Amino acid sequence: MTPFHLLGFRFAIAFLSLSILRIIGIININLKGKNLKKLFLLALFQPGIYFICETTGMLYTTSSEAGMMIALIPVAVTILAAIILNERPTFLQSVFVALSVGGVFFIIFNRGASPIEGNYLGLLLLGGAVIAAGFYNIISRQLSLEFSPVEITYVMMGFGAFLFNLIAIYEKNFNLTSYFSLLSNKDVMISVIYLGVLSSVVAFFMMNYTLSKITAAESAVFANLTTVVSIVAGVVLRNEPFFKFQVVGAVLIIIGVWGTNYFGRPVVEKGEEIYEKV
Template sequence: MQQKGLKLAYILAVLNAAIIGFSFLFTKVALGHAGPLDTLTFRFAASFLVMSIPVAFGWVKISYRGKPIFKALLLASMYPLGFFTLQVFGLQHATSAEGGILYAFTPVVTMIIASIFLKETTTLLQKLCIFLSVFGVVFIFVMKGSSINLSNMTGIVLLFLTCIAFAGYSVLARSLTKHFSPAEISYLMMGIGFATFLVISLTGHVSNGTMGEFFKPLSSGTFVLSALYLGVIASLVTTLASNYILSKIEASLMSVFANLSTIVSLAAGAIFLGEEITVYHWIGSALIIAGVIGTNRLGRKKAAAIPATVPLSKSAKL
């Protein structure tokens, strides 16, 4: 049963990477109709409202009584609030390519933070595989002619902080799975994200006298479709999946799957936008995949040895 849950966690990790990879395409489309904060507002409105339906009918049980709410609020401040806020303002001062390069370092940051706060350990070969996947992403961007411009230091710092925010979320969410179900964590995160971005967006429109512009994007079917994908699929589904994954595997092992989204975004660009796929795309993609597989397979023997002691501790408690 435990092995089945572990297999599902890995399947969901790959699915998450695919969803996030396509989210870049839908984000581009959405930003053509609305500003960043309005897009985030409608994105989290969709995710929160859709999840509120099964909660309201009692199909999904939610209870926060007697649970560490402060830690859950801290989690939401890292993701979605911290991550998306830092990303939006970071991209105002830096390029999307710089954002892609810096985001690739998230697994490294996660590995470091997880080792400090969760005492997660990785072997030398696992560390090398994580760096291999990071190198694969950086290789693709550099070969495309992208680089990090140090004159954009404000944007670079903000985008690097998104790595820390997401790494912090991964580590804290893993520890909170002992107290909350994946649905409880996800519902709180979506609700806080929706409320916060709604207040910020409306405040901006009221102060600028542009309230009419707030609802204007909803007249576009393309924007509504993009917002639904970003909100329901790329936010709600991935958050539920991530919280489940973190209840089964280490944060450092999960985070490396994020680099697979680069491969998916390349494929989406080629299929839907006619972007060219070159030899260095294939080389970089092979490095990413090798890094992801190596990180998780090299840790499988060590992880397999842990469950043998778990039943003893449980029976002792009983």
């Protein structure tokens, strides 16, 4: 499968899953009279621009370079949150965000990766993905005052299904028979269902819910735990070797995530006057 073919199926399954839950009454989606323009702007950044830039950018860079660029998302979110939302991190929070990012870089460099150098188009595209992820965190936090997390997730999945399937069908020269034939492949379906239901619906719902409760910077830094999870999964599920430098990097990431949230400003419930105006 091409990357956009997989993304198209992934978000189609995600949107279909949420639509079924909506039809049988398990979730409630009410978008009438709300700020749909800003909600579609959010969906344009994530999953739209983010996945297009990340998927295309990785074609021109190494996986290590991509990992280092994506690890900068918490930094971008912290800066944008301070400028747009007036959510200025404390000094200690800034230190722990940097510590978390440093943990990711430490693991990547010790794997034998070279410093970022090479195809600037790929790095530019990955930079676009970082910025898109930053704006997604900011806009989702803003919209949490008006939309429920499941409503935000629903529109994101629908937009992703439309956009990525459109791109993938165009790549297939509009040959729909060939396009849908892969759905008969068991391995494809297992992967697509996992990515659509767990990695898309569940994960993005959790992200949107988290952004309605804590600051954008405190939420974004959790993304670096992906590196820790991937190391554990590789060792447990794929019998990959486990190195001391991975332990050091993982500890730095975990401490960074903990410190960013522990030393955050007091959490204030939505609607109270001293809640950060967004």
